[in-house]
Amino acid sequence: MSVWTKRHVTVVVSGGIASYKALVLIRSLMKQGAVVRVAMTAHAAEFVTPLTFQTLTQQPVVLDEFTTTDPQHVVHVALADWTEVMVLVPATANLIAKVANGLADDAATTTVLATTAPKFVVPAMNSHMYANPATQRNLEQLTADGLHVLTPATGMLAEGYAGQGRLPEPEAILAWLTDQLIQLTPDLPLAGRHVVVTAGGTREALDPVRFITNRSSGKMGYALAQVAREMGATVTLISATTHLPVPTGVTIVPVDSASSLLTAVRTAFDDADILVMAAAVSDYRPTELATQKIKKPAGHGDLMLQLTETPDILKTLAAEKKHQYVVGFAAETQDLLANANRKLTHKKLDLLVANDVSQPGVGFNGDTNQVTLLRPHQQPVTTELASKTAIAKIILETAIADGALN
Known part of the structure; x- marks a missing residue:
């Protein structure tokens, strides 16, 4: 369930060239489960028609507070009381000035003034208008009044x-x-908890140019970090990959080798409630690191590499746990249950997530996964093939149901 599910969201649209982007945002909010209504300024209606917003939301649009089909309700007060979350987007300099000074001269601003719901302001205007001291003073006043303000982007203007x-x-x-709303929602399943997630394939250097690694993309770990955050957790994502966008509200700790991963996990582990080791850690590293690029032997002969075992991070941390709930992963290509059960027992894990990466759509690099969940003294549970986000939710819900927070 999304933090937006069944939320009553009022989007206040003011007049600017960016008004059309409010349509895309509204569609995204509705996809997340929100029920959206719109209040518009007269200037906004010059850019996007009220009918467009009404058709999209399937809700009446408030434009004129003196036009009503229900004489028993004052339009702006009824909408204000209905609202659970209010978003001002785009918020022009004029709208910001009115709200900062408590002015209410149309349906949109009277609704803003009348609601007690959390308000989120997304400014959009010419750069000189944004930099104007009056605008900056008004934005500071909004923040002082408890409104949440997003800093506008830098880029090509109209x-x-x-x-x-x-x-x-x-x-x-x-x-x-979403991240702001998570912070304002204390009853989420992982609110007040610290979840540490590792992701990606570690790299073990051979020389300044080459390294040993694996096929892990990090997508499963990033999905786990995102879902844990959406469930209210404070999330530390220790990542051996750099090509994926970091989920909003998540603390990222970049690493490369198994050794640096162990150091980072140990630092975060003490105050963690749940550790999810989704990273694919290299089992071996070169015994010696060449200081210069290794050249091809004369005569094109074979090159022999001597490898030594890397630290078993999962086993080490599971043995040191006190209150922490430890989740491991096992990517297998054969004998899935036998290998996974052996890892579950040998490493003393609370939950092992096993997948057969030889199967289509499962494991490395893709956006889907199918896993088998193993816990001590319980029957294995195999999921359907689903998105990695859906699998992440199942994993975390299993951990919670299994007493991870007790």
Whole structure:
């Protein structure tokens, strides 16, 4: 269940060239489960028609507070009371000035003034208007009054030159709104808990140019970090990959080798409630690291590498745990249950997530996964093939049901 599920969200749209982006944001909020209504300024209606918002939301649009089909309710007060979350997007300099000074001269601003719901302001305007001391003073006043303000993006403006004031893309706005709402929602399943997730394939250097690694993309670990955050946790993501976008609200700790991963996990482990070791850790590293690039032998002969075992991070941390719930992963190509059960027992884990990466759509690099969950003295549970986000949710819900937070 999303933090947006069944939330009553009022989007206040003011008049700017970026008004059309509010449509995309509203669609995204609805996909997350929110029920959305719109209040517009008269200037906003010059850019996008009220009918467009009404058709999209399947809800009446508030534009004129003196037009009503229900004489028993004052339009702006009824909408304000209905609202659980209010988003002002795009918030022009004019709208910001009115709200900062308590002015209410149309349906949109009277609704803003009347609601007690959390308010989120997404400014968009010309860069000179944004930098104007009056605008900055008004934004400071909004923050002082408890409103949440997103810093606008820097980029090409409608005027044909670049500057700060551009409305962020809807996906970035949604990510920010989601993280802000998570912080304001104390009853989420992992609220107040610390979840540490490792992700990606570690690299063991041979020389300054080459390294030993594996096929892990890190997508499963990143999905776990994102879902843990959406469930309210404080999340530390210790990542051996750098090509994936970091989930909003998650603390990222970059690592490369098994040794650096162990150091980072040990640092975060003491105050962790749940450790999820989704990283694919190299089992071996070169005995010696060459200080210069290894050259091809004369005569094109074979090159012999001597390898030594890397630290078993999962076994080490599981043996040191006190209150922590430890989740491991096992990527197998044969004898899935036999190998996974052996790892579960040998490493003294609370939960092992095993998958057969030889199967189509399972494991490395893809966006889907199918796993078998193993716990001590319990029957294995195999999931359907699903998105890695859906699998992450199953893993964390299993940990919670298994007493991870007790």
